[in-house]
Amino acid sequence: MKESHSRLVLVGEPLATVEEFFPGDGTFEKDGVIYSTRVGKISVDKNRRALEVVELKPLLAPKPGFKIIGSVTGFSSHYASVKIFYMNGNRLSYEYSGLIGKESFGRSYPRFRTGSLRNYVRENDIVYGEIMSTVNVNLLDLSAKEYGVVKAYCSNCGSPLVLFKKYLTCPSCKTRENRKLSVFYDEPVEKLVARV
Ligand SMILES: [Zn+2]
Structure with missing residues (x-):
């Protein structure tokens, strides 16, 4: 089960410790602390105890085929x-x-x-x-x-x-x-x- 948080986090922002969560997508770990690598929202996978940062929906830009x-x-x-x-x-x-x-x-x-x-x-x-x-x-x-x-x-x-x-x-x-x-x-x- 994934739980999303609405608060926006920034690149390099400390989010939690490795005692609490595993560092997931959009994060890195340094000296036991999990940091964000992107601007986005925190999502926690409770089963895996993993924390990830999900990218915000990017602005719609024209692409071939649209x-x-x-x-x-x-x-x-x-x-x-x-x-x-x-x-x-x-x-x-x-x-x-x-x-x-x-x-x-x-x-x-x-x-x-x-x-x-x-x-x-x-x-x-x-x-x-x-x-x-x-x-x-x-x-x-x-x-x-x-x-x-x-x-x-x-x-x-x-x-x-x-x-x-x-x-x-x-x-x-x-x-x-x-x-x-x-x-x-x-x-x-x-x-x-x-x-x-
Ligand atoms: Zn006419």
Whole structure:
């Protein structure tokens, strides 16, 4: 049976003596005293009489394979930037940004080769995707059929676009637009979040 203590301990903090406990993970023993080697919380295994220091849950950092939801905030010459607000099941309270480039569309890219990146995504679009690489920047993968734009707005009048006979159409001004759509296009964000 393990018993956790809520008090935070610091590196090098003396915790107990070897007469009381065996030094477990996250501790070391010197001259009969057990010290902590990490910042964390004390956990005591009563059966083994072992004391360990359990690391605090680290801040969620972007990793390849993590699923994300974000909105497209702008364009540079070859990339669109995305403000990520949901990652791997967590609503983010701090901001991460990602980039969408032609490499984000993988093998589906040749289908869209003509025209600019704005044929795939546009400002204010909500996208669902996966982190592809975190080297230098968080590059997003939108190539799978689940991934892509899940909500788009008319670039002419700002109304939400609807799928009408496979075409993304503005119900107000009848403009037709192109995007790399997710099969979950128009799914409510709450429902989509459950997939992230
Ligand atoms: Zn419109």
